[in-house]
Amino acid sequence: VEELIERYRQSEGLKCPQKPKIQKLLEVSRQSIGITQGQQMARIEIATLVRRYRQLEQEIAALTEQLIALAQTTVEYEWLQTIPGLGDATIVELLSEIGSFHQYQDPRQLMKLAGLTLKENSSGQHKGQKRISKRGRKRLRALLFRVMMPLIRHNEAFRALHEYYTTRPVNPLRKKQSIVVLCGKLLKILYAVCVKQQAFDGERMIRDISHTHTQAYA
Template sequence: MLATYELKQQQFEQVMKEIEDVLTNIPGVEYIFTIPGMRIATLAGFFAEVGDLSRYQHPRQIQKLAGLNLKENRSGKHRGKTRISKRGRPKLRALLYKVIRPLVAKNSVFKALHMYYTTRQQNPLCKQQSLVALCCRLLRIIFVLARKQVVYDMEKMMKDTSLCNQVQHLAA
């Protein structure tokens, strides 16, 4: 059993090395790795589902591909609840969700954003809604870092300065 385990471990290390080699050939990946908490397996799964980012003009297209776009059940005068469509790729949606959970737990910026979304005065979100909103934000961040080839910066991530001040206050 130990020999089988060691063989599987060697095969795993070889596959991870090959994945790392493939990822280094993709433009913009080194900038995405500047996000604290992003790992090789995460980005490999992301690019396996999304493909080349140059095919997309806007991050909303990737958001729709993941099935994270909002839809409202409506008929005549009836207005139902607004939910995510789930019409995209379930593996991509699951990957983003599995990535955002540790980011919210470990990364102070995402933790503060989650706290802000769930405790704000106007339109506070439930915890799951906040995680979906943060998945969409992470998609936008990955898209911009890869396309513009810039390093991750917390201040640039926050567009609104008042939101930035609130998040920095919550992070402290």
């Protein structure tokens, strides 16, 4: 067990499991039939695949650096990086899906592009629930959902807005519903900071929450 733990620690990119799991692995391996033929070629094939994997990692890293450098030459990059929680890789993905924000006349066009516009499932006299249309760029929509979780954790304004949506006394949202709404909110903010060329203002977002809460009881 100790020898296997040491092998794990010396290997790059391998997470060392707990001792009970290693002990179980050893017990199972003693009862395993294993490969009895073609062992040498199997080792060669595995070594070849590992080398190719490492090569692809280096190529992806080099390409990512080039894309980040390209994104930094855009007008949008300066303002997008003012949003806490948006890293360079995310900015590259956003610009690759959306392009220049200046080519859009209204943030609602971005919401339509991402398939976040609401539609009602109705039939005859029956009115169903409103859901997002999903008629848009699937990768952009997936990116927004993927970005939203780190934003809720690391961006105070988005965290406060998520908490407000899910705990407000009137019409509270489920967590998933809140995330959908916040994705639309993020697109509006991205559009505003890029087109107006103003840095992200988290305090203003929090003040808007208080204002909305006051109006609800007015």
